[in-house]
Amino acid sequence: MKTTGLEKILGRIEDLDSVNLGILVQRLARERKMQETVFNTIHDGILVIDSDGVVQYANNAALLLIGLKENDVGVTRLWKMVPDLAKSIHSETVGGQKKSAPVLSREIELSYPEHRVVRLYMVPIDAQVGHDDSGGYVIVLSDITEERVSMEERIESERTSSIVRLAAGVAHELGNPLNSLTIHLQLIERKLKKLTEQKDAAKLAESLQVCQGEVQRLDGIITHFLEAVRPQKPELNELDLLELVEEVLCVQEVELSNRQLSVKVEVSDDLPAILGDRGQIKQVFFNLIKNAMEAMQPGGSLRVLARRDADHVFLQFVDTGSGISEEDLSKVFQAYYTTKKEGHGLGMMIVERIMREHGGCINIESHKDKGTAITLQFPRQLRRTRLLESV
Numbered sequence: 001m002k003t004t005g006l007e008k009i010l011g012r013i014e015d016l017d018s019v020n021l022g023i024l025v026q027r028l029a030r031e032r033k034m035q036e037t038v039f040n041t042i043h044d045g046i047l048v049i050d051s052d053g054v055v056q057y058a059n060n061a062a063l064l065l066i067g068l069k070e071n072d073v074g075v076t077r078l079w080k081m082v083p084d085l086a087k088s089i090h091s092e093t094v095g096g097q098k099k100s101a102p103v104l105s106r107e108i109e110l111s112y113p114e115h116r117v118v119r120l121y122m123v124p125i126d127a128q129v130g131h132d133d134s135g136g137y138v139i140v141l142s143d144i145t146e147e148r149v150s151m152e153e154r155i156e157s158e159r160t161s162s163i164v165r166l167a168a169g170v171a172h173e174l175g176n177p178l179n180s181l182t183i184h185l186q187l188i189e190r191k192l193k194k195l196t197e198q199k200d201a202a203k204l205a206e207s208l209q210v211c212q213g214e215v216q217r218l219d220g221i222i223t224h225f226l227e228a229v230r231p232q233k234p235e236l237n238e239l240d241l242l243e244l245v246e247e248v249l250c251v252q253e254v255e256l257s258n259r260q261l262s263v264k265v266e267v268s269d270d271l272p273a274i275l276g277d278r279g280q281i282k283q284v285f286f287n288l289i290k291n292a293m294e295a296m297q298p299g300g301s302l303r304v305l306a307r308r309d310a311d312h313v314f315l316q317f318v319d320t321g322s323g324i325s326e327e328d329l330s331k332v333f334q335a336y337y338t339t340k341k342e343g344h345g346l347g348m349m350i351v352e353r354i355m356r357e358h359g360g361c362i363n364i365e366s367h368k369d370k371g372t373a374i375t376l377q378f379p380r381q382l383r384r385t386r387l388l389e390s391v
Contacts, residue, residue: 045118045141048125053077056136065141067113078139082108107144117148178219185212234277234357241315241378242271244278245304248285252293260298267306274313274378280354287347288317288374295321295372312360313380318373324366332364 036059039046045062049055054077058068066081104122109115119142125135185208192205242265249256249263256263292302296319305316324332333352355362359379366372 043143045139045143047078047139047141048136049078049139050136053079062139062141064113065116065118065143066110081112082110115145116143117145118142119144174218178215181215182212182219185215234280234354236275237278238273238381239276239278239281240271240273241281241313242267242306244282245285245315248282248289252286252289256293259293259296259300261293261296262301263304264301265304265306269306269308271306271308271313272380275381276358276378277354281358284351284354284376287351291347292317292319292321292372295319295323297321308380311380313378314375315378316373316375318371320371323368323370323372324364325368329364329366 039059040061042059043061045065046057046059047055047062048057054075055068055073058066058073062068063070066078068076068081103124104120107117107119109117121140121142122137124137189205189208189212192208245265249265289302296302300320302320303316303318305314305318307314332348352362355376361377363375363377364372365375
């Protein structure tokens with residue numbers, strides 16, 4: 001191995017006078033500062049710990065990843081931040097005899113200061129020079145949270161796509177016998193009209209109505225299902241969200257009045273137009289207002305709150321309905337989950353899909369017997385433009 005000039009000087013440090021010793025100290029300080037600068041530009045976290053786990057060095061990325069402060073260096077043990085690392089190292093001690101220090105490579109989850117998934121590589125310092133006992137470890141931490149999330153989303157997307165293709169095929173096949181049933185039920189209905197003088201005709205007519213109602217219900221389920229699994233790509237145009245809310249409220253005005261429910265629209269800012277598909281966004285509003293109506297008792301109220309920030313437009317639908325229990329809140333967007341007797345359980349799934357297709361998102365807060373607040377977040381036009389220009 002080639003010996004550097006600095007190593008040669010350090011090798012005869014006892015021969016240096018005070019002037020050269022001062023020059024050497026300044027040179028060491030410069031090299032240390034340069035090395036720290038280099039380490040702090042690295043996105044991966046780099047730690048050096050001693051054999052007791054006390055952090056002796058941490059670059060900026062490592063401090064952020066595990067929630068250390070600069071004054072913790074030299075004092076805090078890493079085991080306090082990542083307890084299972086100590087178990088991994090101590091497991092190498094068998095019968096009181098310490099085996100050669102382990103080289104670890106694994107993925108761990110950190111819960112502090114925020115939830116992150118980290119790939120950890122740890123190597124004993126003394127392993128480089130052939131010692132069996134390690135005086136410390138160098139640890140490299142790579143944040144793979146986005147990589148893990150992306151992989152999980154890709155797997156889930158592929159799984160969902162395969163299920164959707166299968167289910168769409170089944171729904172299509174179910175449509176054919178339903179059409180046939182509808183035709184034959186209509187023929188039976190015509191023949192029954194000629195048998196009105198017979199005493200059993202009324203009972204048969206009642207049974208026929210039940211059958212027709214069930215066929216219509218099945219057809220409705222299939223129609224909504226196909227809307228959910230075969231989404232139409234949104235046709236983007238400038239939209240005034242408050243204008244669309246008013247249109248939907250006008251359509252539902254009679255039902256709101258019959259249920260003795262009040263509606264109030266509150267706007268805190270001048271809302272800019274967004275880019276969206278008029279029909280799809282109206283469907284989102286219709287589904288949310290319909291759900292709110294059916295969750296409330298007479299005398300209930302629905303508030304629609306509108307605001308904006310630099311990048312987004314927000315619409316919040318707040319009702320005084322029965323609310324959703326904590327255990328059911330996570331199921332809201334699942335297919336066929338519903339608490340309504342006549343519900344098909346696809347409305348919120350469709351809402352979430354439409355919001356996602358528009359680059360937005362939906363958030364739900366609810367308390368049992370107190371009501372529900374659903375917030376829609378839409379990207380502003382200028383935000384879309386900036387994103388497109390930065391590509």
